[in-house]
Amino acid sequence: MKEAILYQKLPKNKVRCGVCQRRCIIPDGDVGYCKTRVNKNGKLYATIYGIASAINNDPIEKKPVFHYKPGSSCLSLGTFGCNFKCLFCQNWNISWADGVAEARHGTKLNPQQAIKLAQKYNSEGIAITYNEPTIWLEYSLDVFKLAKKNHLYTVWVTNGYATKETIDIIVPYLDVYRVDLKSFDDHFYQKLINVPRASGVFETTKYLHQKYPEIHLECVTNIIPTWNDQPKTLASIAQWIKKNLGGVTPWHVTRFYPDAELNNVPPTPPETLFKAREIGLEAGLSFVYIGNLPVEKEDDTYCPKCGNLAIRRTGYLTEILGVDQKGRCLDCQEDLNIKR
Template sequence: MKLKEALYYTPLEDNKVKCSLCPHGCIIEDKDVGICKARKNEGGKLYTLNYGKITSYAFDPIEKKPLYHFCPGSKIFSIGSFGCNLKCEFCQNWEIAHEEPVSIEIQDEDLLSLAKSRGSIGIAYTYNEPSIWYEYVLYMSKMVKKQRLKNALVTNGYIEKEPLEEILPYIDAMNIDLKSFDERYYNRLCKGKLSSVLDTIEISRKSTWVEITTLIIEGENDSLDEIQKLSKWISEIDEDIPLHLTRYHPAYKMSKPPTSYDVLTKAKDIAREYLNYVYIGNVWGIDLNTYCPNCNNKIVDRDLSGKIVGINNGKCTKCGEEIKIVY
C-alpha cells in the first residue's frame, strides 16, 4: 500500500515538520520518525507508516476491552496495528507497541464483513495505541458508522484536542488508561504528561461513553492517597463512570512482582467512596458482576456472559434507581 500523508502536521524550514497529533509535538527531521515510530518525514511531508496495516485481530467479549457498561454481553471485532506515543516500562503489548511486527492488509469490505459477523457489534481499535493509527481509524470509523455498527477506542488518551474532537462523533465508547494521578509517574515511567490525559477524559465524556482503567503497581501508584485523589477527580466529572483497577504482571522493562489482591481490594474500597462502579481486573475468580449502587441488587450477571438480570427500562428492578448502561 502506498504511504498515506498524515493529518495534523505543519511543514517547517529545511524539510522539517512539526507533528500536532499528540502532546509530544515532535519536530521531525527529513527521513526521520516521531516518538511513536509510526509517522515519518519524507522530503518535508509527514506520512503515516501504519495506515491499513493490522498486526492483531480477534473477536472479543466487550468486557475484555474492558467495557462493562456498554452493550454488556456482546462481542466486538478487535483490531490493532503498531506503534505507541508513550513508553510505559510495564507495557503489556510491547511487541507491537515498540517493535516493528509483521502486519497484514485487509480490504475495507472484508473488514466490515468481519465486523458484522459472529454477532459482533462493530470494531474496537485496540492492542497498540489507536490514536497514532489516527488516519486509518478515522477512515474506518466513518465506514463502520455507515453500516450502523459501533466503534470503540481502547486508548492511552494521549492526543491533542483538535484531532480528538474530529474523531469523537464517530466513536461510541472509549476505555481510557489513566495510569496514575501523579505527573511525575507519567514523566518517569511513561514519558508523557498526566494533564493531557485528564483533558482527553473530560472532553470525551461530553461526547461518548467512557470507562477508565488504572493498572495498579505496588510501590508506584498504589498509595491510598493517590487512589482517593484519582477517584475523587473522576467523580467530579460523573460518579457513574466505571473504574477498572487492574492487576499488574511483570512485563517489558519492569520486573516488580504482581500486585497483591489485598492492595487491589483496598484500592477498590477507597474508590467506592467516590464512584458507583469499581471493578478489579486481571484477577482469576473475582466478582465482576454489576450491582445497583443504591440497593446492591445484582443488575448484570457476568457469570452468565453479561446477562442483564436486574434492569427494566433503564432502572433497577428492586429500588428504581436509574442505571447508566448503554444497551
C-alpha cells in the first residue's frame, strides 16, 4: 500500500481521486469505483501497489503493438481492479476483482524486483497491461523510472480514461501508449462499460498526441456484433484517427469472442473484420491490422507507397524483411512509422 499521488483533500475527511476521469469523491473508510483506492483518515492510498495478478514475458506484438521494437519481448505486468466495467472483458477475473481484498492474494513484486525479472528474462521492455494501468499509476511510475535507468522501453496498454494530470505524470517515462478506441457512441460506453460518454477517451488520446508527439501510439477497436460493427461507426473511428493522430498510426481491428456477461453475442464474422480494414484504408490509414483471426497477410506490414513487404508475422513469429534501422522502407525509403 502506498499513498496516492493524485488526489485532493475535501471537508469531512473526504478525498477526490484524480487518476481517472471518474474523479471519485471517496468518504473516509470507503473505496473508489475501481475498488483499489481507499480513504484512510482523509488520505488516499493505492492498495495494489506492488501487487501483481499476472506476470509474463510476452512478445510486444501480443499487446498488440506492431510498429515499436518489432520482434522484441517485454515483461508484462497486471494487477487487480479497473475503472471500467466492460461487460465483454476477457480479463474479467482480475479486472472485476476487489483490489482491497485481492491485494492479500496477489504476487508481491516491488519495482526493483520487476526490473531484475525483466533482465532475467532478457526482456527489452516492460508493459503494464492485462487490466487498466491508470489505477496502478504509483507503481507504474516507479517501475518505469527504473526501467529507463536500465535501458528498457515502457508500454501502457490502456482504456484511455486517464486524466490529463495522469498523462503528464507518466509520459516522461513512457515510450508506447496503446489505447482502446471502443466506439464513438455514448450509448455503447454507457451500456457496456458504465461510463457516461465516449469523448473522454478520445480527448485524452488527442491531448497526449498533440502535447507529446514523441510517444509511439497504436489504437485497437474490438468489434462487437450489433454494438460497434456498423460501417458508419467504424468509419468515424478511422477518420478520427487519421485527422487527430495521423494516417501512419496503426489501427488494430480485433475479433470479439463471447465472454463475461456478453456471452450471448456471437464472435465477429470474418467478413466484418475485412470490411473494417477496408474502411480504415479508405479513410486514409496506412496500417490497419486484423487481430484475433488467423488469416495470412492481414498481420503483415507493407509499405503503403510501393507495396514492399516490410514485416512478416506468423502468429507471434516476426520477420523484419524490408525496414531499415530508421523505420523506412528498404525499397523506396518511405517512412513506415516503425521504431526499431
